[in-house]
Amino acid sequence: MKKSITIYDIANESNVSPSTVSRVLTGNERVKPETKRKVLEVIEKYNFRPNSLARSLLYKQSKMIGIILPDINHPFFSMLVQKMEAKALELGYTTFLCNSMNDPENESTYLQTLLDKQVDGILFLGGRINEVDSNEIYVAEMNNTMEQVPVVFVNGRMDNVNAHIVKTDESAGMYEIIDLLWNFKHRKIAFLGGLKGVSSRKIKLEAFHDAMTRHSLEINDDWILDGDFDIESGEELAKQLLYMKDCPTAIVCVNDFVAIGVIRTLQQFDIRIPDDISVIGFDDIYLAKYFPPGITSVTQNYNQLGAKAVETLVELINGKRPEKEWTIPTKLVVRGSSKMVQNDKSVDN
Amino acid sequence: MKKSITIYDIANESNVSPSTVSRVLTGNERVKPETKRKVLEVIEKYNFRPNSLARSLLYKQSKMIGIILPDINHPFFSMLVQKMEAKALELGYTTFLCNSMNDPENESTYLQTLLDKQVDGILFLGGRINEVDSNEIYVAEMNNTMEQVPVVFVNGRMDNVNAHIVKTDESAGMYEIIDLLWNFKHRKIAFLGGLKGVSSRKIKLEAFHDAMTRHSLEINDDWILDGDFDIESGEELAKQLLYMKDCPTAIVCVNDFVAIGVIRTLQQFDIRIPDDISVIGFDDIYLAKYFPPGITSVTQNYNQLGAKAVETLVELINGKRPEKEWTIPTKLVVRGSSKMVQNDKSVDN
DNA sequence: TCATTTTATGAAAGCCTTTTCATTAGTGGG
């Protein structure tokens, strides 16, 4: 079909051996300037480029890295992936994207596919905590994968999987949020959204617990609701909250999408943001600052996170020994969706 | 480094020849059930999976397709890419993503990289029109690429490049917009945003011209402004518009991001949307319906578009002869950002 | 039971590069 032109063709046409052409191509060894010129001419003429598959086969290095992520549609991931791609390219690697849609089944299929494709390493943006049954096989699968190629977890982890981790300091971010709310005199705080069992939610929720306890704030379990990571989920959960007797004065969301959903629903019920309720997001996606009234959120340093993840992976690929865990600091960005509690007004429904 | 286990190891361990193992693997030929069982056992034991690089080399088919797109961060593309990935997977292909950031330089680099990686075909989401100089080399590059592997343009085209095209009926979408605005009694209409020279803008703008002319509406060239495809550009261009003596009553934006930017800026200047000015977007991204007051936009059928693009490419790869051009219908979705003109109030600034 | 067909398997070539090893040509020194 695709009758490719090979190094032999070039060799023939320029009256040298394939070896010589190869030497010209790689530049590792010296060839007589004259022959080199001749060969280059022919290469130019046929627009020849060496088959990187054959090369990879020989070198046992594909110069490809796989990225498994939940959903490229989420700005957090698209942002991150873009930075990763750039960094990878800089280091001579191309990237393979795999949307798992948060389904562990897909994750393990992709793991296998990537292995088949001989990727040199895998960036895993996901990870789940053992809240779900039948997780063992995924753990086994992951561990098996890690025997074959290096894997770096990004903003996630997996119980019983001992992988390198590069992550945003989501805990610190959450502390900052609770500190802010505390300073804003909020005492009744909810935590909304996120798929149960996904590590990103778990990590934030743990930090939420910690931070609340640290401030001696009471945690109302009714206000801790799981769902998904999208706008619809935010809307849904906000409604659930509104049906309750008692309502929080501040809502911490697992991410900005959920926050958007919450804000919309509250507004539909004529609850003013931030006057009646403060809403906090996470990730500081592109839209956070544009969505009225501006979403108070935690900025992740996508550039650093993505770059560090790729660097770590590449170091592992090259047999180096990078830090086992690397944490990127976050920054709270206060915007219009949060505010000091007004005592003269209380909300109920 | 990565001491991979090969078909030879399996052959040894199960006391058969590599050929037999291969036969078991591919299932193309029959082997004695007993030997088959034995071999499968060993394969299982070592968790062996054949090296797809070696296979690709042999078959001259990598089962990979490359996707070159401007920017995965834009919801339109992430949406589309996700559908494409799914469809590709369904057809047995994996996808390579390449963010060109709308830079033709990057585009051609990626074209080469993909060729090197021996992709079986390329989906090109971009394309530019010859408004820019020095475009010839990119055209040449593209034509050269197309000699080696099939290329399908998605929602774009390139002058002097005779490729298969799968696209949304952006023209029809634009006609619908202008029809709507006409029915809403708008007579002063602007067109904002988009990088000059990028075909997507060009196509919409041409349709804009057509539709306006068709309704005998006067086109004010001052109101046709180019910029970029993001929110900031929308804000910027809206400001430019406001500085003008005369202001339109409706603004058609090249996409939803630009529309969001425009809406925000107008609101900052106390111009009410849609009461004072109607704003229309394009693409109907996930956020369009959530961003207050809800953005009137043109829905692209991402699923169809993505699937058809992949199908077309795969047909080309398999030597079939798919339609040279395939158009997916659009649908106008009217939301809060557009409204009938109120005669009792006119805007100026 | 022997000749003939079918079935099961092995050996080897090929896909496209790179690299080691060997060979030839070329250079300078004695």
Add this chain to the structure above:
DNA sequence: CCCACTAATGAAAAGGCTTTCATAAAATGA
């Protein structure tokens, strides 16, 4: 002018897999 050494190049193997061709074994039929 010859020897020893360097430079330039070619031949061949390797990398992991599939497939054609050939061979051995088993099954069929007379």
